[in-house]
Amino acid sequence: MAPILLKEVPAFVAKFVSFELVSGALTAAFPEAADAGGFASAVLLPLASGAIAGVCAVLVSHPSDVVLTRTNSGFTVSEAVADLTKDTPTALKALTTGLEVRLLFGAVLISLQVRRDR
Numbered sequence: 001m002a003p004i005l006l007k008e009v010p011a012f013v014a015k016f017v018s019f020e021l022v023s024g025a026l027t028a029a030f031p032e033a034a035d036a037g038g039f040a041s042a043v044l045l046p047l048a049s050g051a052i053a054g055v056c057a058v059l060v061s062h063p064s065d066v067v068l069t070r071t072n073s074g075f076t077v078s079e080a081v082a083d084l085t086k087d088t089p090t091a092l093k094a095l096t097t098g099l100e101v102r103l104l105f106g107a108v109l110i111s112l113q114v115r116r117d118r
Contacts, residue, residue: 002077003064003067003071003077004068006064006067006068006077007061007064007067007068008061010061010064011057011058011061011064012057013060014053014056014057014059014060014061015056015057015110016053018052018053018056018057019049019050019052019053019110022048022049022052022053023045023046026045026048026049027045030045046111047111047112049111050107050110050111050112050113051108051110053110053111054106054107054108054109054110054111055103055106055107057110058099058103058105058106058107059103062095062099062102063084063095065102066084067080067081067084070083070084
């Protein structure tokens, strides 16, 4: 259960914090779009904020996801972390494998989940 918590808790925190920060920054940068109450305010700002929040959540949770995958393969948590912190090309490859797909998936999924009621 610890590997799942190490992955999910930071991801949720990163998702919500980054969404609020980006949403506020976009609203401040484009006040006319936010105040108009139209398509930009209802759809574009939350989609953009959600996509960026999804990318942040994936970047935060990806190393823990690799540890979780390794624990499912028979490693203990400490063995998986020790193996991944070695300065070797194999460790770097393990930490970056699949990152592009997860970034795209996270951006799309989180951007479609969030809704801003303001």
